Amino acid sequence: MKILVIGSGGREHALCWKIKQSPLVTKLYCAPGNGGIASLxxxxxxxxxxxxxxADFAHQEKIDLTVVGPEVPLVxxxxxxxxxxxxxxxxxxxxxARLEGSKVYSKNFMKRWDIPTAKYATFTDADKARAYxxxxxxxxxxxxSGLAAGKGVIICQDVFEAKDAINKIMSEKIFKxxxxxxxxxxxxVGEEASILAIADGKDFIVLESSQDHKRIRDxxxxxxxxxxxAYSPAPVVTPALLKEIAQxxxxxxxxxxxxxxxxxxxxLYAGIMITKDGPKxxxxxxxxxxPETQVILPRLKSxxxxxxxxxxxxxxxxxxxxxxxxxxVCVVMAAGGYPGDYATGECISGFDGQWQDVVVFHAxxxxxxxxxxxxxxxxxxxxxxxxxxxxxxxxxxAVTEQVSFDGMQFRRDIGQKALKRAKAH
Ligand code: AMP
Ligand code: GLY
Numbered sequence: 001m002k003i004l005v006i007g008s009g010g011r012e013h014a015l016c017w018k019i020k021q022s023p024l025v026t027k028l029y030c031a032p033g034n035g036g037i038a039s040l041x042x043x044x045x046x047x048x049x050x051x052x053x054x055a056d057f058a059h060q061e062k063i064d065l066t067v068v069g070p071e072v073p074l075v076x077x078x079x080x081x082x083x084x085x086x087x088x089x090x091x092x093x094x095x096x097a098r099l100e101g102s103k104v105y106s107k108n109f110m111k112r113w114d115i116p117t118a119k120y121a122t123f124t125d126a127d128k129a130r131a132y133x134x135x136x137x138x139x140x141x142x143x144x145s146g147l148a149a150g151k152g153v154i155i156c157q158d159v160f161e162a163k164d165a166i167n168k169i170m171s172e173k174i175f176k177x178x179x180x181x182x183x184x185x186x187x188x189v190g191e192e193a194s195i196l197a198i199a200d201g202k203d204f205i206v207l208e209s210s211q212d213h214k215r216i217r218d219x220x221x222x223x224x225x226x227x228x229x230a231y232s233p234a235p236v237v238t239p240a241l242l243k244e245i246a247q248x249x250x251x252x253x254x255x256x257x258x259x260x261x262x263x264x265x266x267x268l269y270a271g272i273m274i275t276k277d278g279p280k281x282x283x284x285x286x287x288x289x290x291p292e293t294q295v296i297l298p299r300l301k302s303x304x305x306x307x308x309x310x311x312x313x314x315x316x317x318x319x320x321x322x323x324x325x326x327x328x329v330c331v332v333m334a335a336g337g338y339p340g341d342y343a344t345g346e347c348i349s350g351f352d353g354q355w356q357d358v359v360v361f362h363a364x365x366x367x368x369x370x371x372x373x374x375x376x377x378x379x380x381x382x383x384x385x386x387x388x389x390x391x392x393x394x395x396x397x398a399v400t401e402q403v404s405f406d407g408m409q410f411r412r413d414i415g416q417k418a419l420k421r422a423k424a425h
Contacts, residue, residue, distance in 0.1 A: 001024050001025055001026060001027075001064040001065060001305065002026060002027045002028075002029070002061060002062060002063050002064050002065075003019055003025055003027070003028050003029070003063065003064065003065050003066070003067065003305065004029045004030070004031065004044075004054075004057070004058055004061075004063045004065075004066045004067070005019065005028070005029070005030045005031075005033075005037075005041065005066075005067045005069065006030075006031055006048050006054060006066065006067065006068045006069055006070070006073060006078075007030075007031075007048050007068070007069025007070045008030075008032050008033055008034045008037070008048065008069075009034070009069065009070070009290050009363045009364070009376075009378070010290055010291055010293075010294050010330075010332070010361040010362065010363035010378065010380075010381040011069050011070075011288050011289070011290035011291070011293040011294065012030060012033070012034075012037060012069040013034065013036045013037050013040075013294075013361040013362050013363070013381075014293045014294045014297045014298075014361050014381075014383075015067060015069060015288065015293065015297070015304075016028060016030055016033075016037050016040045016041050017040060017297070017359065017361070018297040018298075018300065018304045019067070019304055019305055020040050020041070021303075021304075022303050022304060022305035022306065023303075024303070024305045024306060024309075025305060027042070028040060028041040028042070029041055029042050029043075029044050029057075029061070029063070030042070030043050030044065031043070031044040031045075031046040031047075031048065031054060031057065032044065032045055032046060032047060032048065034362045034363070034364070034365050034366060034375070035362050035365035035366045035367040035372045035373070035375070036360070036361060036362025036365055036372075037362065038367050044057060048069070048070050048072065048073055049072045049073055049076060051073050051076055051077065051078040051081055052081070054066075054073070054078065055078075055081050055082055055085055055087065058082065058085075058087050058089075059085055059087065063087065064088060065088045065089070065090065065305070065308065065309060065312070066082060066087065066088070066089040066090065067089075067090045067091075067308060068089065068090065068091040068266075068287065069287065069288065069290075070287065071097070071100050071101070071147060071285065071286065071287050072147065074091050074092060074094070074097040074100070074101075074266075074286055074287060075094065075097045075098075075100065075101035075147060076094070077093075077094035078091070079091045079092060079093050079094065079097075079265075079266075080093050080094050088309075088312050089312070090265075090266055090308040090311060090312055091265070091266040091267075091286070091287065092264055092265055092266040092286045093262065093263075093265070095261075095262035096257055096262045096263065096264045096265070096266075096286065097286045098262070099253070099257075099264070099268070099284040099286050100147070100283075100284055100285045100286040100287070101146065101147055101286075102145050102146065102181075103143050103144070103145045103146075103152075103183045103283070104122045104145045104181050104183060106283070106284050107120050107122065107183055107185075108122070109253075109256060109260075110281060112256065113252045113253070113255075113256040114252070115248065115249055115252050115253065115256075115281060116248060116249070116278060116279060116280045116281065117185075117280050117281040117282075118141070118185040118186040118187075118188050118273075118280060118282070119185065119186040120183050120184060120185035120186065121183075121184050121185075122145070122181060122182065122183055122184075123170075123181065123182045123184065124180065124181045124182075126166055126167070126170040126171055129166045129170065129182055129184060130163050130166055132184060133156075133159055133162035133163060133166065133184065134159055136162075136184070138156065138157055138158055138159070138162075138187075139155055139156060139157055139187040140155075140156050140162055140184065140185075140186070140187060141153060141154070141155055141156070141184070141185045141186070141187055142154045142156055142162055142165040142166060142169065142182060142183075142184050143182065143183040143184070143185065144169045144175045144178045144179040144182065145178065145179075145180070145181040145182060145183060146175065146177060146178025146179070146180070146181075147178055148175040148178045148179075149226075150224065150225075150226055151175070151224070152169070152175050152178060152179075153224070154168075154169075155187065162184075166182065169182060170182060188273040188275055188280055188282065189273075189275060189276075190273045190274045190275040190276070190280075191211075191236045191273075191274050191417070192211065192212070192214075192271065192272065192273055192274070192282065193209055193210070193211050193234045193236055193237045193272050193274060194209070194210050194211065194212055194230075194234075194269060194270070194271060194272070194289050194292045195207075195209055195237070195242070195245050195249070195250070195269075195270045195272055196210075196267055196268070196269045196270075196288065196289065196292065196296065197246070197250045197254075197267070197268045197270075198266070198267055198268075198307060198308075198311050198316065199254050199264050199265060199266065199267075199268055199311065199316070200265055200310065200311040200312070200313070200314045200315065200316040200317075201254075201258065201263035201264060201265050201314055202254065202258055202263065202314065202317075203254070203316040203317045204250055204251075204254050204268070204316065205316060205319060205320075205321060206242065206245075206246050206250060207296055207300075207321070208232050208233050208296055208299055208300075208323055209232065209233045209234040209237035209242060210230050210231065210232035210233070210234055210289070210292040210295050210296055211230060211231055211232075211234040211236070211417065211418070212227045212229075212230050212289065212291065212292055213227065213228045213229045213230065213411060213413075213414055214227060214228070215228070216228060216334075216338070216339060216409075216411075217411065218411050218412055218413045219413060223339055223340075224339070225334070225338065225339045225377075225378070226290060226339070226377070226378055227289070227290060227291045227292075227332065227378075228332045228334065228378075228410070228411045228414070229291060229329070229330055229331045229332050229381075229410075229411055229414030229415075230289075230291040230292050230294065230295045230329075230330045230414070231295055231327060231328065231329045231330070231389060231392070231414065231415045231418055232292070232295040232296050232299055232327070232328050233327065234418065235389075235418050235421040235422060236274055236417070236418075236421065237274070241274065241279065244278065244279060245270065245272060245279050248278075248279070249270050249272070249279065249281055250268060250270065253268060253270075253284070254268070264286075265311055265312065266286060266287065266311065267285075267286070267287055267288050268284065268285075268286065269284065269285035269286070269287065269288070269289050269292075270283075270284055271283040271284070271285070290363075291330045291332055291378075291381050294330040294361050294381045294383050295328040295329065295330045295383065296328075298324070298328050298359065298383060298385055299323050299324045299326065299328050299385070300321065300322075300323060300324075301321075301322040301323060301324055302321045302322045307319070307321070324385065326385045326386060326387055326388075326392070327385070327386055327387075327388055327389040327391075327392040327415075327418070328383065328384070328385050328386075328392055329383070329384055329386070329389070329392040329393050329395075329396045329414055329415045330361070330381045330382065330383040330384075330396070330414070331381070331382045331383075331396045331397065331400055331410055331411070331414045332363065332378050332379075332380070332381050332410060332411075333378075333379050333380045333381075333382065333400060333403060333405075333408050333409075333410045334377055334378050334379060334408070334409050334410060335364070335374055335376070335377055335378075335379055335405075335407055335408070335409075336406070336407025336408065336409055337407065338377035338378065338409070339377060342377050342407070343374075343406070343407060344364075344373070344374050344375050344376070345373050345374065345375070346373060346374040346405040346406045346407065347371055347372075347373055347405060347406075348365065348372045348373065348374060348379065348380070348403065348404070348405040349403070349404055349405070350402040350403045350404055351372075351380060351382075351399070351402065351403040352372075353399075353402065355384075355395075355398075355399055357384055357385040357386070357395055358382065358383065358384045358385075358395055358396065358399050359383050359384075360380055360381070360382050360383070360399065360403070361380065361381040361383055362379075362380055362381075363376060363378040363379055363380060363381055364376015364377060364378055364379045365379060365380070374405055379405065379408070380403065382396050382399045382400050382403065383396065384396035384399065388422065389415055389418045389419050389422055390419055390422070392415065393414065393415040393416075393419065396414070397412075
């Protein structure tokens with residue numbers, strides 16, 4: 001089979017790495033790819049959001065299966081476009097991708113189907129939103145409804161901050177049209193976890209749990225980022241809790257989307273806050289998480305290509321997945337200044353050794369001759385398996401010690417929450 005992966009980050013490197021292991025694959029392409037992906041796949045110079053050029057390429061090359069990494073092409077309708085052309089593609093339709101592309105849609109959907117989430121109100125009028133935030137308890141969360149590359153959520157400590165957030169999103173339009181409508185919601189307290197499920201429109205399989213580290217600095221300090229590291233499994237998600245999330249969140253989404261004539265195919269990612277009143281949904285994404293994918297796929301023993309094909313063809317029912325019981329940890333090495341402005345073009349050294357149970361996924365790199373240069377904010381994801389979470393952490397950090405590029409920064413506490421829980425038992 002000829003496979004095309006769309007995207008250029010650490011998630012897509014992990015997808016290519018896993019897909020390449022499938023005996024079903026004869027040729028792997030990635031558009032546009034990165035410096036690490038280039039060693040596994042033929043990189044094609046088409047941007048991930050140029051969905052017409054991607055469909056033309058898939059048509060010309062007779063691609064048997066396309067796998068979409070990022071959300072922008074999904075929300076733009078890439079799956080509908082490919083399917084109209086008779087091309088197989090793994091991901092949700094434009095209508096189903098509204099679960100991620102519109103927070104207003106997603107919150108109203110959860111209300112219709114009684115899925116646990118923070119209490120909220122939605123607004124298209126800035127004056128009404130400003131009046132509302134004067135009546136609410138704090139902290140309060142203000143969210144741009146549309147896609148904002150993970151930056152559209154503002155946690156406000158008082159009414160002044162809330163009004164400022166409304167002004168920035170609705171009047172100054174810092175997230176452009178993504179800020180045409182707003183969700184304002186209750187602040188939830190608890191520990192977060194990411195629960196991903198693969199779905200074929202009617203059936204689904206929940207994947208192993210994971211946890212992201214969104215803030216830039218140790219102990220969850222500083223601004224939010226795309227994700228500075230992850231681990232799997234997340235011990236905060238006990239087997240009983242995972243079952244509860246499958247029943248109260250994933251199952252009603254799949255059933256509800258089918259009922260609303262937007263059947264969900266692809267990866268449903270539920271960002272969950274585990275509160276004292278049980279799990280509540282923070283957000284849905286309609287794709288693999290980044291960096292969650294980097295810690296989930298090394299633990300998946302089953303053939304990912306066969307699994308994705310089964311989802312595309314509506315054959316997930318009765319399938320079971322096989323998992324490596326070991327823990328996996330990914331430490332993201334980022335450019336200095338990230339998530340603000342950062343330099344690119346720095347030469348990276350020390351990461352091309354062979355280590356047992358460690359893979360270095362590239363996120364923002366490019367190949368120039370024999371050198372690998374930084375080209376993004378998140379640069380590498382050093383990913384290690386270990387018999388337990390402590391050993392996985394040790395294995396990953398041992399490799400980060402050898403890698404270097406000017407200005408690099410990374411968190412030193414990836415996995416510590418899981419380690420504390422493991423020690424408490
Ligand atoms: P989202 O993109 O909606 O998941 O929001 C990004 C991050 O903001 C989440 O991972 C949480 O850390 C935080 N967040 C979002 N909504 C809430 C909420 N209602 N209460 C507390 N934190 C939240
Ligand atoms: N790890 C967060 C995301 O993929 O959106």
